[in-house]
Amino acid sequence: MAGNHFDGPITIEVPPINKNFNYWYVGVGISYNLASLYKTNKAASRSKLTIRRTQERYDDASEQTGLAVQAAYVRYIEAYEQLVTRKKNVELAGQNYTVIANRYKNELALITDMLDASNSKLSAEVQLANAQIDIAFN
Structure with a gap:
């Protein structure tokens, strides 16, 4: 810093x-803030904790x-x-x-057996379609 100070007549004297x-x-x-000696350590430790917390996240x-x-891969393999x-x-x-159907034609099976076989075949085909859908989904 540099300065120039001019004082006029001395008026506190008589005359x-x-x-x-x-x-x-x-x-x-x-100029140095003495409080920063205490705040700096806390701020540094707070920053270190924040960095560690971010790294953990x-x-x-x-x-x-x-x-x-890994779970998606396992589901994909299971779908296949x-x-x-x-x-x-x-x-x-x-x-x-x-x-x-051959037994029914030869009159060795009932219509209910034929319906059961038809239902099980239809159910198997539906399950096959669902398995194909699961592969596409996974």
Whole structure:
């Protein structure tokens, strides 16, 4: 900092002294808040805690994402296994229907047996369609 200060006559004396004083000064001004000595440590520790908490949230979100991907993959594989099972079910229901239809034609089975075989074949086909839908969904 630098400054110039001009004082006029000295009026506190009786009689007043008619002297003028001019002061020139140069210096360095330093200002420091002493409270910051205590606040800085708290702010730094608060920032460290915030960073750690954010890192933990990121790790948790990353882990949850990995688990969700793994679960979706498992459901996808299970859907394919269900499709294979349902295809076999349709094949067996078709064979059963053919056998029951031949017996019915030869009058060795009742109409209720024929209806049961037809219903089981239809149910197997519906389950196959649902398995195909599950694959597309997963």
